[in-house]
Amino acid sequence: MPELPEVEVVRRGLERWISGRRIREVEVLHPRAVRRHLAGGEDFAAALAGHRVGVPHRRGKYLWIPLTDGLSVLAHLGMSGQLLVQPGDAPDERHLRVRIRFEDAVSPSDTELRFVDQRTFGGLSLHPSVPLDPDGLPDVIAHIARDPLDPAFDDEAFHQALRRRRTTVKRALLDQSLVSGVGNIYADEALWRSRLHYERPTATLTRPRTSELLGHVREVMRAALDVGGTSFDSLYVNVNGESGYFDRALDAYGREGEPCARCGTAIRRNPWMNRSSHYCPRCQRPPRLT
DNA sequence: CTTCGATCCTGGTAGC
DNA sequence: TGCTACCAGGATCGAA
Incomplete structure (x- = not known):
């Protein structure tokens, strides 16, 4: 995708x-x-x-x-x-x-x-x-937010928006009016890297946690860009995102049942918003229900 | 105003 | 073999 x-x-x-x-x-x-x-x-x-x-x-x-x-x-x-x-x-x-x-x-x-x-x-x-x-x-x-690789992206404004919202962190990552360019794959990857559960309320994120999350979003996107960006100088502009080259580097998305690269626990896939969330049940603990 | 679920589409695959 | 059910999911729209 x-x-x-x-x-x-x-x-x-x-x-x-x-x-x-x-x-x-x-x-x-x-x-x-x-x-x-x-x-x-x-x-x-x-x-x-x-x-x-x-x-x-x-x-x-x-x-x-x-x-x-x-x-x-x-x-x-x-x-x-x-x-x-x-x-x-x-x-x-x-x-x-x-x-x-x-x-x-x-x-x-x-x-x-x-x-x-x-x-x-x-x-x-x-x-x-x-x-x-x-x-x-x-x-x-005009309503689409800047993306995390845009030099004009405002990290502090993003953090404040998260604090104001009454929603969960993965929903926020996929909300293109808050931050654009993130889909299900990179959301799951960035959350795994950040050890954040997808249902963590955004209002509980501290400024350092938001910074860390944004850093991981950027990391995973740049890594994908490094791999995908190498093949475009051929005759074909052939990119549909399936990109059989990058999926080997994914740690959470599509890895259900495989061991977490950090702790070895089997990655889980949960139904979520008519799609799926992939996460490590040990590294990414669910938030306490209020 | 915010939040959230339903909806669009089609090919591949699992299950019976 | 042939059928059905389900799955992938970004953006939009309307309901609450």
């Missing part, structure tokens, strides 16, 4: 392969992939044609590609989305949803951009920027 590191790898790949190119033609093959573009698929395709694309930006799990007139193409990968740079004559993927061809593609094997998404939770859309925003942040994601 693409979380911040996977999306950042995609962003870098796009910067390398499509920045500066002019769009010739857009093909929308599945309406659901552009459902957040309220004017519809035909409008989306027509609006993009002729634009030159700028340098892709990212906030949390969203990335956007600025066009020339204050508009940006916003992309979210959802659970299974991929942005692929493929030769134009490569066979269509089974779940190809949108194809973007460029003016500079003269031979059939020259590259195009493809949005592929099996479960169609992701999508593309076109939006104006927040006025005066230096990065051209699309207005529809």
Whole structure:
């Protein structure tokens, strides 16, 4: 599942392969992939044609590609989305949803951009920027908080927000209006590293504990970025987050029944919010019920 | 205002 | 073999 590191790898790949190119033609093959573009698929395709694309930006799990007139193409990968740079004559993927061809593609094997998404939770859309925003942040994601790797992320404000909230620490990590880019995988990993149970009330976290947690979030994301970021300089921008390379480095997520790397106790998986939480029952003690 | 559960989607797999 | 049930889960929406 693409979380911040996977999306950042995609962003870098796009910067390398499509920045500066002019769009010739857009093909929308599945309406659901552009459902957040309220004017519809035909409008989306027509609006993009002729634009030159700028340098892709990212906030949390969203990335956007600025066009020339204050508009940006916003992309979210959802659970299974991929942005692929493929030769134009490569066979269509089974779940190809949108194809973007460029003016500079003269031979059939020259590259195009493809949005592929099996479960169609992701999508593309076109939006104006927040006025005066230096990065051209699309207005529809103005409510998304900065992510922990953003130099402007405010650790102290985050801590204060946690203290005010009446919620639990994992819910807070997944709340994209508090901190963005963290999904189920990196939440479980950061909590394991911090020896925090997922149901710990955020109001009980001390400032040092919050700092430690943020530090572990950053560590695990940077580790994933280091591994995933090494492969993008090939022809394909091929990142869907499954990334068979990083999962060997995970300590909690997907490790049910395997020994905790710290204490050897079997990792547990509990149902949680229609998904799962993975944790070490010994290192990550549940909070006392009040 | 905050909190929280239901919902969208499809392919893979477990179980009968 | 063929069917059903369940699972993965980010973001949004509406209820409380």
